[in-house]
Amino acid sequence: MLSNNVDLNAKIPNNVGLADDPKLLRALEKWLPSYLEWWHDMGPTDFEDKPVYLRTAVSVENDGWAHYEHVRMPDYRWGIFLNPREQASTIRCGDDAGKPAWSEVPGEHRNALRRIIVTQADTEPASVEQQRLLGHIAPSLYDMRNLFQVNVEEGRHLWAMVYLLHKYFGRDGRDEADALLERRSGDPDKPRILGAFNQPCDHWLSFFAFTMFTDRDGKYQLAALSQSGFDPLARSTEFMLTEEAHHLFVGETGLDRIIKRSAELQRLDPNGDVRNQGGIDFDLIQRTINYWFTYSLDLFGGEISSNAADFFATGLKGRYREDRLPEHRALDQSYRLPVVDGGRLVERDVPLRNAMNEVLRDSYITDCERALRKWNRTLEEAGSPTRLSLPSRRFHRHQGIYADHRFNPEGELVSQSAWDRDHGRWLLRPEDNDYLLSIMKPVYEPGKFANWIAPPNKGIEGQPVEFEYVKLHD
């Protein structure tokens, strides 16, 4: 079985015994230069030679898994790590719940698993591509470092998925691994698979919203896959979750710091006009939340889905924290949700298995609501009368049963003409970019922060806020 020992000195650091699997090692070593070439073309290339204070995974133990030091990004040790298992794994959900988990791909589920893995894998390089130019307008070295940390770890997550494709899916898997480096975010001809990963991420407000909302979808997808009956996938995604937590932290605290700063500027300005003070007004923040939250909701898939039912029934994908639930078959149960019927919303019961995407979306929304409460506390503490909110899950959807209808942020059906009239009040507008880019000038001095964002409460890994997280002038 796989060892827990991490071979850090290998060309591809790993704890999966690559050295003992020469064929796989050869295949991955062949993929490595293509990956580096992709990173060079599509990553944060302009900062390639700058030492960044990065966290590198060096172990899979709960304590002390990461090591921090200044490294240049291309020298980052992208590696392959699976969480260790104390005992034999079992299938956690569906018809075969309780039976031993698969350590090899069952032929019956091969195509479905490959599709799940490719879809997850495709999001990892996509976000790096979306964010590749943001270093040029970073509000601080601290934030710039966080951006790059997120980027290299997305790269590592790609490695984790590519390892599964190479090891378990034969030639098809290798072809898919190659295709992951050929698609490009936002490219009309070779787009990334999922919608949100083709949306432009032109400035830091979008970056924070993306890491807050879209990466949080990633967390829930990974969590559902960590319950998979395909053991290598479960162990791989479990480990990815430890890294993903930081990305969510970057997004959630980033928006919190903007909100805090905007509240200060609101108080400072005689008319309470945040823009007048060069900050980001709450209306724009709210519209950003509306935009990215809803694009991220789409990523969970259809509300009523036969794929979701199949994935659950076959044990390929569980619910959030499936292992802590009392029951794992989800048969003869239903889920009630509002559907549009004859021009109005009516409640309908659908079989629970078919609603598994919605069940996962529920967990996600609960988590987002927690963050909203936190931001509103920040506003309260800063003495601002403003409060922010999440729009309805029906608002501004491009996938699922609500996509063919128009809803306002409260989730009420509205006419197409009402939508055409009002959507600019609810969502991002092209001129928002002009304003945001006008205030987002780079701040590269250690300890200094752009006017539109508050400093963090503390630095990284015990370092002070004014630490030189990225050495631009070595």
Added chain:
Amino acid sequence: MESPPTHATPVDFETDPSRYRHWRVSYDGPIATLAMAVDPEGGLRSGYELKLNSYDLGVDIELADVVRRMRFEHPEVRVVVLTSGLDNVFCAGANIHMLAASTHAWKVNFCKFTNETRCEIEDAEAYSGQVYIAAVNGPCAGGGYELALACREIYLQDDGSSAVSLPEVPLLGVLPGTGGLTRLVDKRKVRRDRADIFSTTAEGIRGKKAVEWRLVDGVYPRSRFREAIAGRSAALAAELARALPAAERRGIHLGPLLPELSAGRRRYRHVELSWDDNARLARLTIHGPTAEDVALLGRGAEAAHAAGDQLWALRAFRELDDAILHLRVNLPGVGVVLVRAVGDAAQALAHDHALTELRGDWFINEVIRHMARALRRVDLSSRTFFALGDAGTAFVGALFELALAADRFYALDDEDAPVQVGLSPLNFGALPMTHGVTRLRAHLHGEPEQLSRLGEAAQLLSVGDADEAGLVTVRLDGIDWDDDTRVAIEERLSLSPDALSGMEANLRFPGAENEDSKIFARLSAWQNWIFIRPNATGAHGALTLYGKPERPHFDWNRV
């Protein structure tokens, strides 16, 4: 799950462009674009939504109408670009929820009709020089790919996700029902082992590999797709224009048939269908051409054009076609159809001669091709047909094909009421059966000497001579007629309808198969069997449980 009932409201097979809900047709000189944009709310029956350009019988009725009108109303069109009018999908195939909720008979008739439409697309290419090319601008699954397979060329958008697929076996436990498997290996000549992989891979194949495997003819990136399709269709149109006579073609309009409906009866101008549900018996009568009809043709092609859809040969066979479709789908209880062609034998013969004289004209060619398709619809109908050649009938030429298409031909041999049958030039190749041979050849498959004795001579025959020539099943005199035909009908009605459907389909097509006949034969023999097997439609079958929370359980025994 025997709902919805098959003839809750009768299905109407007639439509016209002003009523289309699912297709948009646009014309640009020799190139037409046919965009599929299925209205999800526009299902023929309630209980399912036609999402992602999935289709039901109603969608296909419109398609069949488009294909037919393209030939008659837009003969100037050389290339038809079949594409999707939706952003995110080409076509997801037949609607699965509709299939899962349908009766067996409904599924069978649905598949049969869609197959006939796909064959009509190929027929238009072969005989009207109207070539369909599929511009697959999104995912293309199951019946969607089979629709593309009916086109001469298939181009796929290369966007990293659009694939062609036949997911029926792995996802639904059934077969592609519109000739997909046959066209893969016979028409596109995909290697059969690759076809095996393709047909068991639910997600399908995309990009260069789809080209390498000959599943498609080319792939283009999304940004260049429209331009590439426009280029290809223009080149093809130019090439076809060179091959076809340059005569200016102006289409004729196909007006509605407007049959007169009453209880147990559909009365058209030349055709009448009446039925008795309790007796499970229908009567189909077609009135032959008159002297006026013959005279009209004698005035030449221009006169025929002017008559347009009122031309007997077109009108009568459109009516026949509509009656057969009504019979198939709306009258499932009817087991035996008594067919009579009434009129004047000499006029019928003269008519076919006059029609054949004008064959070089594009419109007359279309009329004859259409007659052939309507007759093939009869061959492919799972009803017993007995042709009754009694007093007043004139089974001659094109109308004699109805006697040859019937399972039996009873003819009255009575001096007081002489009946004539006859062969016209149309019996010797213009109206082939699905498997490509004439009904005469199929009929005399075991008696080649009889066939050669008939030669290719148009002639009227007495019933006695016709019987001698092997053209009559049972020759009866006036004393026996009533009783013998009654007994034959009653006996027929007592036999198992399933066994009869199978037996008739086996006996109607003697001789070698071709691609089209394989498609229908495989459909009947395999798909319709799989449809009733518990592994597909039992309580735990894959088709039953598709989209439901439970997974299928198979009986693993091979049969």
